Amino acid sequence: MAGIELLSDQGFRADGRRPHELRKIRCRLGVFQQADGSAYVEQGNTKVLATVYGPHETTGSRARILHDKVLINCQYSMATFSTGERKRRPKGDRRSQEMSVNLRRTFEAAILTQLYPRSQIDIYVQILQSDGGNYCACVNAATLAVIDAGIPMRDYVCACSSSLIEDTPVVDISYLEESAGGPEMVVAILPRSEQIVLFQQNSRLHADNLEKVLDIGIQGCKDIFAVLDQAAKEHVTEVTNMMTLT
Structure with missing residues (x-):
């Protein structure tokens, strides 16, 4: 990382963002009929x-059936072309399994599972291009897909990463910032209640810095919620208008 300035003296990150600013988010619902x-x-x-x-x-096996709630099955995968390094990425590798388990736990906390006993919901996410914050982007995409499917949830689930660069907390870190080797924190919340449904930290972080890195991550989740909510409302309006015309 020699020669790359992650945070300038003026407070700008390598991609021009301020520490508290998210990367630009684009989203669309209903992309597969x-x-x-x-x-x-x-x-x-x-x-x-x-x-x-x-x-x-x-x-599958009848032993998988849950008699009091729905079984949530999640699968995470990365496309071969998702990074600059072209290589085969089997779905069953350790990293993919870990991400799949985390996704399942996250959505078990959000979906009203008791409404669909003895049934199953499948959530598939695929990274088409990787540039940091993969898990967070997967959670946010899966949230919109669940909403598009009409499956009731307690709340949106929004996820965001955060880190510490030169004692400054930063939000929604890119691959460049991930690769710098600093502490990385991932948090997923139900934004209206601020309930944390997933918390991960990849390295040690001094207790004096923990709260401010967590706070900027939670604020990032709230900012993402505003974008996802707007996209969901626009999609509902679009679908309603199409139904009215037909």
Whole structure:
């Protein structure tokens, strides 16, 4: 990382953002007609596609059936072309399994699982282009896909990363900032209640800095919520208008 200034004397990051600013977010719902719900999200140069199927009858062994709630199945994968390094990325590798488990736990906390006993919901997310904040972009895309599928949730789920650069907390970190080796924090919340449904930290962070890095991450989630909510409302308006015309 020699020669690359992550935070200038004027307080600007390498991509021109202030410490508290998110990367530009673009999102769209209903991108696949074949799925019950789908969404596409761009956070900076990180691009994610999410699809949702269900609720439907539980597949596989009868032992998987949950009699009091829905079974949530999540699968995370990265496209071969998602990074500059072209290589095969099997769905069953350790990293993908870890991300899949985290996604399942996150959405178990948000979806009203008791409404669909003895059934299954499948959530598939794929990284089309990776530039940092992969898990966060997946959560945000999956949230919109679940909404598009009409599956009731307690609240949106919004995720955001944060870090510390030269004692300054920064939000929504890019791959360049991730690669610098500083502490990385990922938080997913239900924004209206501010309930934390996932918290991860990849390295040690001094207790004096923990609160400010967490706070900027939570604020980032709230800012993302505003973008996702606007996109969902615009999609509903668009669908309603199409139905009215037909």
